[in-house]
Amino acid sequence: MNNKRILAWARPEILALKPYQSAREEFVGGDREMILLDANESPFENGMNRYPDPMQGKLKKRLAEAKNISENQIYLGNGSDEVLNQLMVSFCVPKKDKAVILPPTFGMYKVCADINQIKTIKVPLTKNFELDVESILKAQTKTTKMVFIPSPNNPTGNCFNVNDIRKVVKNFDGFVVVDEAYVEFANEKSVLPWLSEFDNLIVVQTFSKAQGMAGVRLGMAFAHETVIELLNKLKAPYNINSLTQDAVLKRLKEQGLVTQQVQQILQEKERLLEELSNITFIKKIYPSDANFFLLKVDNSSIRYKELINRDIVVRNPSKQIGCSNTLRITVGTYEENNALISAFKTMEV
Ligand SMILES: Cc1ncc(COP(=O)(O)O)c(C=O)c1O
Incomplete structure (x- = not known):
């Protein structure tokens, strides 16, 4: 046609x-x-x-x-x-x-x-x-x-x-x-x-x-x-x-398994966002419909490097329009997310 x-x-x-x-x-x-x-x-x-x-x-x-x-x-x-x-x-x-x-x-x-x-x-x-x-x-x-x-x-x-x-x-x-x-x-x-x-x-x-x-x-x-x-x-x-x-x-x-994994990731995202909402240098958490989320922090370059020093790689999209001082973070496994939470908690305010 x-x-x-x-x-x-x-x-x-x-x-x-x-x-x-x-x-x-x-x-x-x-x-x-x-x-x-x-x-x-x-x-x-x-x-x-x-x-x-x-x-x-x-x-x-x-x-x-x-x-x-x-x-x-x-x-x-x-x-x-x-x-x-x-x-x-x-x-x-x-x-x-x-x-x-x-x-x-x-x-x-x-x-x-x-x-x-x-x-x-x-x-x-x-x-x-x-x-x-x-x-x-x-x-x-x-x-x-x-x-x-x-x-x-x-x-x-x-x-x-x-x-x-x-x-x-x-x-x-x-x-x-x-x-x-x-x-x-x-x-x-x-x-x-x-x-x-x-x-x-x-x-x-x-x-x-x-x-x-x-x-x-x-x-x-x-x-x-x-x-x-x-x-x-x-x-x-x-x-x-x-x-x-x-x-x-x-x-x-294996779509049953995929659905189960998606649910698990979404639950982990909720848990992560709840935990991260208590970190004072995280200024804003943007609404997310994905398996990642965007955070506004006090200084994204410093926080990015601090995470790297703690062996955690995230994305720093701060050069994009409307994204200054943001970090984009993918939801990981329960253990990986715990490592992220701990890393944030050990960073200086
Ligand atoms: C919006 C969007 N489209 C496409 C892609 C690329 O996906 P693929 O692995 O299928 O090339 C990505 C990867 O991050 C993405 O975020």
């Missing part, structure tokens, strides 16, 4: 691109046992001697069932980092098009834009770290191809007001990429069901956070079929390796 508006947004070079045809895509063998002499692989079976399924059919089938969407609406990448980059490559013309980002925000949006020579237009969040919908919509021009909305947001940890996100999706004349890396931790539901309403919505999710599989590198884009067709055109032929596909298929059967 070709959507005219989406095709008009695509880069002409990508539309014209004749993708590399990988060996395994050239025939449809169905259930037949084939002798594979087409891809110059080693014939000696060791479980890994064959190229992986280039279109990740089995995995996409399971994901489609789990997410209640069509397999043709799924693109898989080497972490969502790569998915974000591929979106820019597909739709943003270098040195001409622009992307809107909403600081304080996830740093990779600007990095991907810089790599692809795409200018970023910054529309800061409001004082309460909410979307400034009016300014986002005002920032639109003919060359603003996409806006990146991470919800829950990184580094602030909050979900954006869902009606605000909807207003942007409805009125932005370009793609709205809703990055739901932390959605499993939030009370707010995913905006995935909106895909049936909006052809300009792209939802990005990952196996790196709640799913506990940062090491396998699997990111997902869910979008209109025409978007997915374009992304498929430019992907490396065997972009998701066999180990990753197998590990994620296995993880999809």
Whole structure:
């Protein structure tokens, strides 16, 4: 199904691109046992001697069932980092098009834009770290191809007001990429069901956070079929390796455990926040819908170093707009969180 508006947004070079045809895509063998002499692989079976399924059919089938969407609406990448980059490559013309980002925000949006020579237009969040919908919509021009909305947001940890996100999706004349890396931790539901309403919505999710599989590198884009067709055109032929596909298929059967771990992390977050609220140099704890939270402290550089001296690494996002003297802290295990609490308690006021 070709959507005219989406095709008009695509880069002409990508539309014209004749993708590399990988060996395994050239025939449809169905259930037949084939002798594979087409891809110059080693014939000696060791479980890994064959190229992986280039279109990740089995995995996409399971994901489609789990997410209640069509397999043709799924693109898989080497972490969502790569998915974000591929979106820019597909739709943003270098040195001409622009992307809107909403600081304080996830740093990779600007990095991907810089790599692809795409200018970023910054529309800061409001004082309460909410979307400034009016300014986002005002920032639109003919060359603003996409806006990146991470919800829950990184580094602030909050979900954006869902009606605000909807207003942007409805009125932005370009793609709205809703990055739901932390959605499993939030009370707010995913905006995935909106895909049936909006052809300009792209939802990005990952196996790196709640799913506990940062090491396998699997990111997902869910979008209109025409978007997915374009992304498929430019992907490396065997972009998701066999180990990753197998590990994620296995993880999809362990969702009970994932839910249990998410609950445990959320309980630990409550305990941590309760304990940290008694530390006098912590000036503010921002509301969090994620597995991390943002703290305002008296001096973030000093507190960051003091934690390093106590063998604890956190993030210091203080250079970002609206984040001066803040620390971003991930919720760890019970023991790790105890170590963090003790470390804070031993620091000088
Ligand atoms: C909002 C957001 N999006 C995407 C990512 C990248 O995730 P992945 O591991 O899937 O590349 C992160 C990682 O921190 C993130 O915070």
